C-alpha cells in the first residue's frame with residue numbers, strides 16, 4: 001500500500017464564524033491518498049464533507065492544518081490567490097453534485113477551455129477534449145449546449161473537464177446525486193477506471209452505499225471528525 | 240477560445256436588442272455633434288459664399304447678419320476708390336416671410352452684385368446662374384421651389400432659374416438670390432395706397448413752405464416718383480463688400496477706412512468670428528452641454544447593461560475561478576463584451592444616422608473628424624462601463640459555483 005502520494009492532509013481544522021456563531025465544521029482531518037487510489041467519503045449531512053473537499057481543493061483555506069498535493073506542501077510560505085488558482089487549474093479536477101458546466105459553451109468547449117487555461121494551443125486542447133468525450137461516451141453530443149444534455153451526459157462532460165488538465169487529484173462532491181442507481185454506478189466505475197488507468201488520486205463524497213465496492217478505501221465523517229471506515233461489504237450500513 | 244464571443248452568441252437576441260438601443264443613443268450623440276457642425280456651417284455659408292475680403296457696414300453695427308445695417312448705395316463707389324481695393328459690390332441681405340401656394344414661406348433674400356456676381360459661385364445643384372438683371376432668382380432646395388416656378392414678391396413675379404443646396408441663413412431658412420436691385424425692390428416694396436398717401440403728404444408739406452408756393456415745379460416734383468427727388472435717398476443696402484487687389488493687406492485697407500466715421504469695417508475673419516460669437520454662440524454651447532450630458536448618460540446606461548450582463552454570469556464566473564481561470568480571463572470576458580457592444584452600437588448608430596439625418600429640417604453635418612472623436616469616446620465609455628461589472632466579478636468567490 002505505498003507509492004507516491006496524490007494527497008496528504010494533517011490535522012485539517014476548519015472553523016466557520018466566531019464567538020457564539022462559531023461552527024467547527026472539521027476537526028483534525030488527516031487523510032492520505034495514493035496516486036491511482038479511489039476514496040469514498042461518507043457521512044451524514046452537515047458532517048463537514050464538503051468543507052473537507054473545499055480545503056483540499058484550495059478553495060477555502062483551513063483554519064489549521066496542512067495540505068500537500070503531489071508532494072507539495074500548500075501552506076508553505078505566502079501564496080497569493082492567483083498562485084492557488086494556477087495550482088488548481090494545473091493539478092486538480094472538480095466534479096460537483098449539480099452539473100457545473102459553463103452554460104454558454106457547448107460540451108466540447110467546456111472541456112477544451114481547461115486545456116487552453118493551462119496554456120495548450122487551442123487545436124491541441126480541442127483534440128484532447130474530443131478524445132475525452134469519446135472515452136466517456138458523449139462524443140456524439142460534443143456540440144450540444146449543456147441544457148441540451150441529460151443529467152448523466154452533463155455529469156460525464158464534467159468528468160471529462162475534470163480530466164482535461166491531467167490532474168493528480170480529482171475531487172467529486174456527490175457527483176451521482178442527480179442520477180439513477182444504474183447511471184450512478186457507471187459514473188463511480190468511471191472514477192475507478194480513471195484513477196487506475198491514469199494514476200490519479202480520486203476522492204468521491206457520496207451517500208450511495210450500493211456502489212461502495214467500487215472504491216479502494218472508504219472514509220467516514222461525523223461531526224467534523226474524519227476516520228477510515230470498514231469495507232462496505234462487511235459494514236452493516238442499512239438504508 | 241473567445242469566451243466573450245461565445246457568451247454573446249449564446250444570448251444573441253438580448254445582446255442584439257441592447258446593442259441597437261445603445262446604438263440609437265450613440266446616434267443621438269453623433270447627431271448632436273452634427274447639428275452643431277451644421278449650425279456653424281450654415282452660419283458661415285453666406286459670408287464665405289460671397290467671396291469678400293472686407294465688409295463695410297453701418298457705423299458701430301455688427302454687420303448685416305447680426306443686426307440691421309443700412310448704408311447708402313453711393314458707398315460702393317467710395318469704397319472702390321480706396322487703395323488696395325480691387326472691386327467693391329453692394330451686399331443686400333434680409334429675411335422675409337410671405338405666402339406661397341397657401342403656405343407661409345420664410346426665406347433669406349440675398350442680393351447679388353450684378354453684373355459682377357451672377358451667382359456663379361453659389362452651390363448650384365440644378366439650373367443656372369442669373370442671366371438677366373431682373374425677375375430671375377436662384378432658390379435653395381429647402382424652400383421647395385422648382386426650376387421654372389414663378390413666385391410673386393411685391394409687385395413683381397420672379398422665375399426660379401437655379402437651385403442651390405445648403406444655402407441657408409443662420410436661422411436655418413433657405414436663401415433666395417436675386418440681383419441686388421430686385422432684392423431691394425422686394426425689401427422696400429410699398430403698397431400703392433401708402434405711396435399715394437406719402438406723395439400727398441409731401442405735396443402738403445411743400446405747399447406750406449414759401450419755396451413750394453413760389454416754385455410750382457417743386458409741388459409737381461413732390462408728387463412724382465421718390466427716386467426722382469434728389470433730396471430723398473435711394474433705398475439702403477446692407478453692406479459693401481470689397482475684394483482686395485492681390486498683395487494688398489486687409490488690415491492696412493481697414494485702417495485707411497478706419498477714419499470714416501459713418502462706417503465700420505471687418506475683415507472676413509472678423510466677420511466669421513462675429514457670426515460664431517454672436518448669433519450661433521448660445522445655440523452652440525447649448526448643444527455642446529447637451530452632448531456632454533448624453534455622453535455621460537450613454538456611459539451610465541452602458542455600465543448598467545454590462546453590469547446586468549455580468550450579474551447573469553456570476554455563476555459561470557465563479558466556476559471559471561474554481562477551475563483555476565486567472566483574473567485576466569474574467570476581466571477579458573467582461574471588457575471584450577463591453578467593447579464589442581460599444582463598437583457594434585457605434586456602427587448601428589452610424590448606419591441609422593446616415594438614413595435618418597437627411598430627413599431633419601436643418602442640416603446635420605457629421606464630419607469624419609467628429610466620427611473619429613465619437614469612436615474614441617465610445618471606446619472610453621466601453622472601458623468605463625465594464626469597470627462596475629469587473630468589480631462585481633472580482634468579488635465572486637469560487638465556492639459560489641457550488642451549491
Ligand SMILES: Nc1ncnc2c1ncn2[C@@H]1O[C@H](COP(=O)(O)OP(=O)(O)OP(=O)(O)O)[C@@H](O)[C@H]1O
Nearest residue numbers: 016017023025043044045046047048049050051052
Ligand atoms: N460558509 C459557512 N459558514 C458557516 N458555516 C458553514 C459554512 N459552510 C458550512 N458550514 C457549516 O459547516 C458544517 C459542515 O458543512 P458541510 O457543507 O461541510 O457539510 P456536508 O457534510 O457537506 O453536508 P451535506 O451532506 O449536507 O452536503 C455544517 O454545520 C454547516 O452548517
Ligand SMILES: [Mg+2]
Nearest residue numbers: 049050051173
Ligand atoms: Mg456537502
